[in-house]
Structure formats: C-alpha cells, structure tokens
Amino acid sequence: MSNDHTHGHSAHAAPPNPYLEKHTTPEQTAALEQRVQALESLLVTKGLVSSETLDKLVETYENDLGPINGARVVARAWVDPAYKERLLKDATAAIAELGFSGLQGEHMVVVENTPDTHNLVVCTLCSCYPWPVLGLPPAWFKDAAYRSRSVVDPRGVLRDFGLELDASTAVKVWDSSAEIRYMVLPERPAGTEGMSEAELTALVSRDSMIGVAKVEPPAA
Amino acid sequence: MNGVHDMGGMTCYGPVKPEENEPVFHAEWEKRVFAMTMLGMGQLDTLDAFRHAIERMDPTHYLSSTYYEHWLAALETLAVEKGVLTPEEVATGVAQETGKRAEGPLPPEAVPAVVQGGAPCQRTEGRLTPRFSVGDQVRARNLNPTGHTRLPRYVRGKNGAIAQVYGTFVYPDTNAHGQGEQPQPLYSVCFTAQELWGPDAAATDNLYIDLWEDYLDPTSGEES
Numbered sequence: 001m002s003n004d005h006t007h008g009h010s011a012h013a014a015p016p017n018p019y020l021e022k023h024t025t026p027e028q029t030a031a032l033e034q035r036v037q038a039l040e041s042l043l044v045t046k047g048l049v050s051s052e053t054l055d056k057l058v059e060t061y062e063n064d065l066g067p068i069n070g071a072r073v074v075a076r077a078w079v080d081p082a083y084k085e086r087l088l089k090d091a092t093a094a095i096a097e098l099g100f101s102g103l104q105g106e107h108m109v110v111v112e113n114t115p116d117t118h119n120l121v122v123c124t125l126c127s128c129y130p131w132p133v134l135g136l137p138p139a140w141f142k143d144a145a146y147r148s149r150s151v152v153d154p155r156g157v158l159r160d161f162g163l164e165l166d167a168s169t170a171v172k173v174w175d176s177s178a179e180i181r182y183m184v185l186p187e188r189p190a191g192t193e194g195m196s197e198a199e200l201t202a203l204v205s206r207d208s209m210i211g212v213a214k215v216e217p218p219a220a
Numbered sequence: 221m222n223g224v225h226d227m228g229g230m231t232c233y234g235p236v237k238p239e240e241n242e243p244v245f246h247a248e249w250e251k252r253v254f255a256m257t258m259l260g261m262g263q264l265d266t267l268d269a270f271r272h273a274i275e276r277m278d279p280t281h282y283l284s285s286t287y288y289e290h291w292l293a294a295l296e297t298l299a300v301e302k303g304v305l306t307p308e309e310v311a312t313g314v315a316q317e318t319g320k321r322a323e324g325p326l327p328p329e330a331v332p333a334v335v336q337g338g339a340p341c342q343r344t345e346g347r348l349t350p351r352f353s354v355g356d357q358v359r360a361r362n363l364n365p366t367g368h369t370r371l372p373r374y375v376r377g378k379n380g381a382i383a384q385v386y387g388t389f390v391y392p393d394t395n396a397h398g399q400g401e402q403p404q405p406l407y408s409v410c411f412t413a414q415e416l417w418g419p420d421a422a423a424t425d426n427l428y429i430d431l432w433e434d435y436l437d438p439t440s441g442e443e444s
Binding site: 029032033034035036037038039040041042043044045046047048049050052053054055056057058060061062065101102103104105106107109124125126127132135136138139140142143144145146147148149151152153154155157160161167168169170171172173174175176177178179180 | 225226227228229230231232233234235236237238239242244245246247248249251252253254255256258259260263264271274283286287289292295296299304305309310313314315323324325326327328330331332334335336337338339340341342370371372374384386389390392406408413416417422424425426427428429430431432
C-alpha cells in the first residue's frame with residue numbers, strides 16, 4: 001500500500017499541539033521508573049501485592065497471550081464451517097473450545113467480514129480490547145487519534161492503514177462501550193484453498209482481527 | 221462525566237500512527253503499573269471505579285500522558301481514597317504506617333486462574349426482563365451525569381434500533397460509585413452513520429454500540 005494514503009486527504013493535518021506530544025524524554029522515563037518503583041515498594045509493604053506475583057503476571061501477558069490465539073480461531077473458522085457457525089453464535093464458548101478465555105474476553109462477540117461488509121472495532125471511552133485472543137492492545141489503539149476518529153470517519157482511518165474500501169462496501173463500526181469484547185473474522189483471501197489450518201493461521205494478522213486491514217493473500 | 225476521555229467523533233488528533241515495532245510494553249515501569257493495577261485493583265475497588273478514576277485526571281495531563289500513566293494515576297488515586305496509602309506516602313514514596321493487610325497478596329501460583337478465569341459481568345439477578353427486543357426503535361437519552369457513565373456524548377439524543385439483547389449486566393453508573401452492581405439489560409444498538417454525523421456520512425455505514433437499558437427511551441410505541 002502506498003505511502004500516499006498515510007498523508008492523504010483523510011489524514012487531517014493536526015496543528016502543533018504540546019498535549020499530543022507524549023512524554024518520552026529519558027528524564028521523564030527515569031522519573032516514572034522512580035515513582036513506580038516507590039509505589040511498588042509501598043504496595044508490597046502494605047501487603048497489597050507481591051513482586052513475584054507481578055513478575056508472573058507480566059510474563060504471562062508478554063509471552064503467553066497474543067494475536068496468535070485469535071489467528072488460530074480465525075483459521076479454524078475458515079476450515080470448519082460448523083465451528084464458524086458456533087463462533088458467530090456464541091463466540092465466548094467457541095473461543096474457549098480452543099483454550100482461550102479469561103480477563104477481557106469474558107463476553108466475546110465475533111463479527112464477520114464479507115465481500116460487501118467491513119467491520120471495525122474501537123473503544124472510544126477507554127481502550128477495551130479482547131486480551132485472550134489478541135493480547136494487549138498496540139499503542140495506536142489506545143491513542144486519541146484512533147479512539148476519536150474511528151466512529152466519525154472510519155473510511156479515513158482505514159486509509160491511514162492503507163486500506164481503501166469500495167464505496168459500495170458497508171462499514172460497521174463497533175464501539176466497545178460495555179464489557180462485550182469484539183473480534184473481526186476477516187475474509188479468507190483467494191488463493192488459499194489448498195492451505196492447511198496451520199498455514200492459514202500464519203497468514204492472519206492482528207490488524208485484520210481489529211478490522212483495520214484485510215488478510216493479504218500469500219505471496220506468489 | 222462529560223470528560224476528555226469521551227473522544228468519539230473528534231477529528232483534531234491527526235492521523236493514526238502505528239509504531240514501527242509495537243512492543244507490548246515500552247519501559248519497565250509500564251510492566252509494573254500494568255501488573256500492580258491488575259492485581260491490586262480488585263482489592264481496592266471495581267473496574268468501573270478504576271475507569272472513573274482515569275476520567276477524573278486533569279484533562280491536560282490525560283491528553284499529554286501515555287496509556288499506562290493513566291493507569292498509574294488511577295491506581296494512586298484509588299489507593300489513597302481506599303485508605304491503603306496516605307497522600308504523603310504517594311508523594312514521598314516512603315511508608316509511614318506499616319500495618320499489613322490481613323489477607324495478604326495473591327501468590328504467583330494464583331496468576332493463571334486469575335487470567336484465565338476472568339471477571340464476568342453478566343448476572344442472573346437484578347433486572348432480568350428486557351424492555352426492548354431486536355428491531356425496536358430507541359433513542360439514546362440526553363443524560364449528562366457528573367459521575368461515571370458509558371453513554372458517550374456522540375450518541376446522546378440520537379435515534380437507533382436494538383440490534384442484540386445481550387442479557388443482564390453490571391451497571392457501571394452505580395458500580396463505579398459504591399452504589400452496587402444494580403444489573404440491568406444491555407443491548408447492542410445500531411445507529412446509522414447519517415443519524416450520528418449528518419447527510420455527508422456514507423449511507424451504507426452504521427455504528428453499533430453497547431448501551432444499558434437506562435440509557436434508552438422507546439420511540440416506536442411503548443412495549444406492550
């Protein structure tokens with residue numbers, strides 16, 4: 001996809017704004033490290049948390065949870081029509097069949113892309129995201145630009161990602177304002193008819209399950 | 221609260237900018253804040269109270285700080301409000317009173333059960349009979365509460381239709397304020413893009429948002 005889309009007409013030029021420049025200087029990071037270390041020490045002293053348990057939780061979210069889980073769900077739905085039917089009817093149960101469940105995925109709904117419908121998931125009020133299937137969200141999902149504009153200009157946001165939809169394609173935007181968590185079932189690309197479930201899993205990108213991309217056909 | 225967090229519909233923040241290599245965490249402190257919040261919050265207050273603590277941040281700080289700074293601010297706020305830390309302890313980082321909590325912290329072995337078990341918000345008590353059915357025409361109420369709500373400004377007063385009846389769920393507007401879960405029906409409500417954004421929006425496009433029953437009024441005649 002061309003870079004033109006990144007700076008195309010949809011990408012509203014933001015005026016210089018100090019509030020949009022996030023804290024990233026080394027000094028600021030050092031100050032945060034110090035403040036957070038002090039807070040951890042306080043909460044450990046008070047018996048609210050233990051550092052070993054914090055380590056274990058971080059390790060879990062860094063290593064064990066990620067979009068590979070969602071990709072497995074998508075690939076299974078592509079090869080097994082009965083599974084796909086269960087997934088679209090009761091996503092929480094169908095996803096649990098593959099072993100994925102838990103925090104921020106307690107109430108899952110999967111929405112299906114078709115040749116004439118494209119789904120896009122956002123959380124305008126905070127950054128709700130289906131952790132068991134996609135892991136923790138990328139920074140852009142949590143930033144103001146995505147949260148604010150996805151509902152009013154979804155086609156422009158998709159152009160930011162290099163995806164230009166036909167005018168005839170219906171866009172459905174899902175604002176996760178409650179505890180339901182949404183995942184997109186992307187379309188299976190052409191040219192994948194002979195591929196195994198494992199090969200298909202490797203094709204499915206995280207972005208396609210948020211709805212900001214399509215699954216690209218395998219390179220010829 | 222009509223806060224800066226309620227961002228839906230604004231167009232002033234420029235293009236979406238994905239990072240080059242998208243790390244799960246960008247610094248060690250982010251990991252610690254994430255884990256302290258996940259493990260400590262349950263002992264301090266509800267998820268709804270946590271979200272509201274973020275919403276109460278200074279709006280300029282909210283916009284200029286990163287995601288896990290929001291979590292850090294909310295964690296400090298609730299630790300003080302719930303009496304676990306004093307404001308002086310947060311400011312100095314030095315414990316004044318060392319009284320330990322009776323229960324003690326979760327052990328590392330408990331992490332898999334916490335992560336995989338989750339914290340479901342659907343209830344089998346409370347208001348169980350939904351007032352609306354799929355297809356019913358509704359209008360989002362024009363409510364402007366000063367406390368927590370999950371009814372964003374951009375749908376208030378707009379007409380939509382019930383797309384799904386999800387069941388009875390914990391009501392954030394009370395649960396965030398120590399007023400109990402007061403579970404009530406939750407719906408997926410469909411609004412056309414043109415209803416929300418006017419005639420220039422694509423006629424093909426729709427927005428779906430999850431709204432609790434008390435956010436909605438009927439517009440297609442009262443239910444019988």
